[in-house]
Amino acid sequence: MRIVGGQHRGRVLVPPSGRDVRPTSDRTRQALFNILEHGDFFTDDAPTVAGRVVLDAFCGTGALGLEALSRGAEAALFLDISRPSLDLARANAATLKETGRCQFIQGDAAKPPLARQAASLVFLDPPYGQGLAPRALESLSAAGWLAPETLCVVEVGGNDPFDAPPGFEPLDDRRYGDTRVLIIKRG
Template sequence: MRIITGTARGCRLKTPKGETTRPTADRIKESLFNILGRRVEEAHVLDLFAGTGALGLEALSRGASSALFVDERTASLIEENAVKARLFDRAEIVRGDALRVLRRLGTLERSFDLIFCDPPYRRGLWEKALSSVDREGLLSPDGCMIVEHGTEEEELPTLENLHCVREETYGRTTRLRFFSRNVQEVKP
């Protein structure tokens, strides 16, 4: 696992031992950032269920202004990776349950230009996080939320403010869905 491009290009990220964390594959990450294009520059990023921090760190490497990383188990690993990539100065790391943190961020009236949500598959977590972001108004008006989940997880929760504007499937296991407050396709 590495940072693909930008100021930290080629930096290898440390991954946790065991199989409790499933990092986004480099080819999926590269495709994702190609879709996002220049939207990453100067963006305020929220990386939920951050794991290694790879998505948020990639965004910082590509010019995002800041990234808030949320993970209950891997906060120290994210910090280590952010320091190694020399991106720690723009990183905020929170150790906590992502769904509780989302409620707290809503209370604080925070908003983000890009939100990455990559929880463990088949646990209903992406649906709950998506509903919470929708309810709490955490996505900026021109922002984009990207959810990674299993291909067999078809049903979308009922949303009031967010709309699915794009879907990409990778192999037999992974789907990315892009959500926006405006009904328009995500373009670079």
């Protein structure tokens, strides 16, 4: 598992032990960031990743948030209910010498604490097959984690149903093996 682009390209991340955490593959991350960096998703004409505050919810290894930092994101917020996952994300940030631009928050993305800071780019990679993504989006929005017009990248299982909650507009839907990646925007 490596950072696939930006200033930390090629740097190795510590993978999870066991099967509780399922990190996004390098290939899927590369495809996703190509879409984000070449897409026109914001009305302010600013870059999709560079300069943004990013939330990596259900962060696991932190690979998505760290990839965003490598590509110029201003800051990354890592949210996970699991202390070992947060410790792993923290260790990976330390390996890249990025802890100064990171915040690590232990909490359930489906029942999050009140936000310390709103993000304009969100990565949401919940466990597959549990229907957590729509509920987490609504809860994160209600708790102040999502800025107006936040772009949300949601990863679900290839066969998992997903309906964007009210107030979220679907923009893109792609499949990578057994993974489905949706890009939606909060209105």
